[in-house]
Amino acid sequence: MSEILISQDEFEQFRALMRRVAGVDLSPQKKSLVSGRLGRRLRALGLGSFGEYYRIVSGGKDPHEYERMVDLLTTHETYFFREPRHFDYLSDAVLPQLSRGSRPLRVWSAASSSGEEAYSLAMVLADRVGADAHWEVFASDISREVVEKARAGVYAMNRIDGIPPDYLRRFCLRGVGSREGTLQVDPALRRRVRFDQVNLNEALVGVGEFDVVFLRNVLIYFDLPTKRRIVERVARQLRPGGWLFIGHSESLNGLDLALRQERPTVYRRS
């Protein structure tokens, strides 16, 4: 079967749609990525052009396919204990201050992808605050597919390098039988993490307030005005004195936000 080519106009349509929906800014260099990822979907659906696919996903008549497109055009790379210095800082500097309070401690993994970040946070909380203590991890992503994967809490063995050996023993189970070669997050820990689909580019309804938010490796996909809006929206969910972590390659420079920088990539609400 010959390859279907995406025209510049079609690429611009998908670009505008992703910006409108997710706030994601697909640069002109992403044309071949869009063509490759959506092209496979076109072939699977037996469609003859990107224009036809655009009409399906933008018309509002097929929410399932629309979600599929969002999933395909977002980048989900993640791993356990990514950027480990954040987890050390959380353990050594942040949690000792927070766990003295009497109310439940709430932590949000705000673009959680397939859940590795959220479970890493839960392992640290169970270890440092206590497995039975009053805390919760809320985790969310725009993509329904990764949220479902995250809820299952099953990962390939070759993806678990970052988990400290002690945490592997305490919080993870080795898959057996049909799950050979996988690792499962212990159900007791899994119950402490709640996953939901949340689009950060829309009003945040009912997510509640947090002591700590990890908003990492997602801001790079937004243009400056979108980034400002999203960080402001997320920061409003922080309790006074709450902590915001962004990715090591991200910055809030020039956004003029009501946040105090504690160290590179770590901020606090006044």
Ligand SMILES: C[S@@+](CC[C@H](N)C(=O)[O-])C[C@H]1O[C@@H](n2cnc3c(N)ncnc32)[C@H](O)[C@@H]1O
């Ligand atoms: C590269 S992953 C980062 C995962 C994790 N935070 C980490 O640092 O490893 C980026 C995630 O952001 C999600 N994302 C992109 N735009 C979003 C939006 N508008 N709202 C919520 N999540 C979004 C993507 O679906 C993807 O799973």
